[in-house]
Amino acid sequence: MPERKRQVVVIGGGPAGAAAGYHLARFGFGVTILESRLFPRVKVCGEYISPAVGEELERIVPRDHLVAAGATRVGAFIIEVGERRHVWEMPSPAWALSRSTLDEVLLEKARAAGADVIQPAMVQRVEYTDDRAIVSVTDGPHLNADLVVHADGSGRHDLAGPVPTAKGLIGHKCHLRVPEGVIEGVTIRACPGAYVGTIRVEGGLATCALVAAARLTTEHGGDLDSLLKRLWPRYQHECRATDWKSCGVARGGYQRPGHPRSLRIGNAAGAVDPIGGEGIGLALWSGSLLAAILERLAGPEGDLTLPVLHRAEAQLGRAYRARLRTRLPACRAAAAVLSRPWLVRLMWPLVLAPSLSVRPWYALTGKPLKAT
Numbered sequence: 150m151p152e153r154k155r156q157v158v159v160i161g162g163g164p165a166g167a168a169a170g171y172h173l174a175r176f177g178f179g180v181t182i183l184e185s186r187l188f189p190r191v192k193v194c195g196e197y198i199s200p201a202v203g204e205e206l207e208r209i210v211p212r213d214h215l216v217a218a219g220a221t222r223v224g225a226f227i228i229e230v231g232e233r234r235h236v237w238e239m240p241s242p243a244w245a246l247s248r249s250t251l252d253e254v255l256l257e258k259a260r261a262a263g264a265d266v267i268q269p270a271m272v273q274r275v276e277y278t279d280d281r282a283i284v285s286v287t288d289g290p291h292l293n294a295d296l297v298v299h300a301d302g303s304g305r306h307d308l309a310g311p312v313p314t315a316k317g318l319i320g321h322k323c324h325l326r327v328p329e330g331v332i333e334g335v336t337i338r339a340c341p342g343a344y345v346g347t348i349r350v351e352g353g354l355a356t357c358a359l360v361a362a363a364r365l366t367t368e369h370g371g372d373l374d375s376l377l378k379r380l381w382p383r384y385q386h387e388c389r390a391t392d393w394k395s396c397g398v399a400r401g402g403y404q405r406p407g408h409p410r411s412l413r414i415g416n417a418a419g420a421v422d423p424i425g426g427e428g429i430g431l432a433l434w435s436g437s438l439l440a441a442i443l444e445r446l447a448g449p450e451g452d453l454t455l456p457v458l459h460r461a462e463a464q465l466g467r468a469y470r471a472r473l474r475t476r477l478p479a480c481r482a483a484a485a486v487l488s489r490p491w492l493v494r495l496m497w498p499l500v501l502a503p504s505l506s507v508r509p510w511y512a513l514t515g516k517p518l519k520a521t
Contacts, residue, residue, distance in 0.1 A: 155451035157443075158183065158284045158294040159264075160272055163192070163248075164429050165415030166300030167255035168436025171209050174263035176444040178451060181292060182259060183270040183284070185301075189249035193322040193396045195346050195423055196356040197223070197335055198244040198251075199430030201515045205437050206244065209258050218254050219351025220246040225334030226507060228500060230493040235500055236334070237507040240518045243335070243426070247324075247350040251429070275306045277408040279455060295453040296443075297411050300436065302399065304417035308407025312417055314397035319366060320423060321359040321373055324350075326390040331355075337424070337487060340380040344424065344487040354390055360398060360423055360484070398423065402477060403469040409458045412465060414439050419473055424487060425480035425514045431472070438468055472515070479513035 157173055159166045162184030174180045198206060198220075207215070224242040228235050260266050271287040275297055284292040284306075303311040325332070325347070332355040338345040343361035350356055359377060369376040373393045374386040399420035406413050414435035421427050442461050447453055486492050499505045511518055 155179065155295045155447070155453045156181070156293065157296045157298060157453075158282070158292050159298045159300055160275075160284070160306060161299070161301035161415070161417075162188075162256045162259075162266065162268060163252055163300065163302065163415065163432060164255055165417075165432035165436040166298070167252070167259045168205070168209060168433045169298055169300060169414060169439050170259035170264040170266075170436075171255070171262045172437055172440030173443065174259065176440060178443070178447075180259075180264040181294075182256070182264050182266045183272055183286060184256070184266065184268040185271050187269050188253045188256065190252070191322075191391065191394055192248040192252070193320045193358075193394045194248045194356075194428060195322075195348065195358040195426060196245060196247050196251075196350050197346075197348055197426040197429070198246065198433075199426050199514075200239070200241040200243050200517055201427065202430040202433045203241075203244065205433045208437070209433075210254055214254070215244060215246065218246065218250050220244050220251075221349070221351070223334055223348060227334050227336040228339070228493075229336060230339040230490045230497075233494070233497065237503055240508060240511050241516060245348050245350050247352070247354070247356065250351060272306055275411075277308065277410050282408075282410045295410065296458065298439065299406070299411065299413045299417045300415050300432075302416040304404060304406075304413045307411045307413060307417070309404060309413075310407070312399050312404050312420060313401045315400040315422075317363045318398045319361060319363050319395055320398045321361065321393055321395045323357050323373075323389050323393045324354040324391040325357050325388045326353060327355055327388050335426070338381055339487040339490045339493040341490060342488050343380055344484065345377065345381050346424075357389075358423065362488070400481070402473055403466055405466060406462060409455050409462070412439060412458075412462060414465075418465075419469055419477075421473065421476045421480040422484040423480075424484045425476060427476055427480065427514060434472070435465075435469065439465055475513045476515060479510070483510070
């Protein structure tokens with residue numbers, strides 16, 4: 150394949166940015182990934198990798214490499230409300246791996262494929278013209294690019310502005326160190342104004358993800374251990390192995406970029422409530438899809454003229470809207486139900502029937518009904 154000379158700057162080295170950088174570099178584009186933090190770093194994330202993107206993930210990181218990094222397969226989904234508890238067998242299993250490890254592994258794969266990685270690199274501003282984009286990095290270089298890909302979870306440097314977040318809702322995350330058998334599978338606990346998710350990851354740790362109304366944190370004076378103990382009585386703060394991290398909850402349909410030389414992927418392009426476990430999945434899928442679209446439209450010469458970029462955005466937008474069509478309302482509805490335990494109790498007969506609960510949920514959120 151002839152070497153493409155067109156330059157792409159990717160802002161953000163998480164799963165979306167690393168996936169895009171990996172594939173674009175393999176297709177011959179000049180790729181520079183700018184990541185603001187040194188790795189390993191902790192991100193607010195449920196650390197569940199949807200079975201909807203198992204193939205995309207394993208295309209970048211082969212299965213044996215995932216296992217060597219500490220990833221495990223998860224096949225049980227558990228829902229709790231009060232003292233009630235029900236276990237489903239997942240129609241298709243998921244991968245579980247901490248973001249600290251996953252992000253590092255993916256970014257290294259992008260680097261090995263030929264992408265330049267600048268880290269840490271804090272983007273100061275991006276200027277767009279019809280001919281190029283100029284990315285300015287604090288205490289760093291000014292990069293000329295034919296295209297800027299926003300994969301930072303926000304899109305703050307795109308002219309359309311940052312992706313919206315859910316008003317009055319905050320996501321929190323820490324890791325717990327608990328004995329084997331205490332946390333198995335993916336467990337979601339319904340709570341008043343909140344829901345709690347846990348999953349075991351590598352290194353003897355379990356992820357604890359809490360999505361809660363901001364007023365609950367205020368009621369507890371910002372003490373998240375106290376809040377979690379109220380919502381999940383079995384929690385013991387002595388088990389917490391890492392500090393709490395918090396951020397807003399991205400939520401919204403496809404966010405069209407503000408300039409032809411700007412494209413958005415991952416949460417910067419559109420996001421569903423985290424209850425669906427589709428965050429990492431959307432990131433990997435959109436990064437891979439963007440690269441495939443550009444490889445097809447740009448041709449052997451790497452044509453990134455405005456007409457090509459207009460077509461690329463239109464194709465990416467159509468695919469993103471289709472991807473979110475059922476995921477977005479399904480995840481928002483599930484979050485609303487799980488933050489109202491009385492409603493979960495009312496629906497408990499449906500919960501107990503896989504054909505009326507977990508299987509429709511898999512279908513609505515795009516997860517395969519058979520293992521791959």
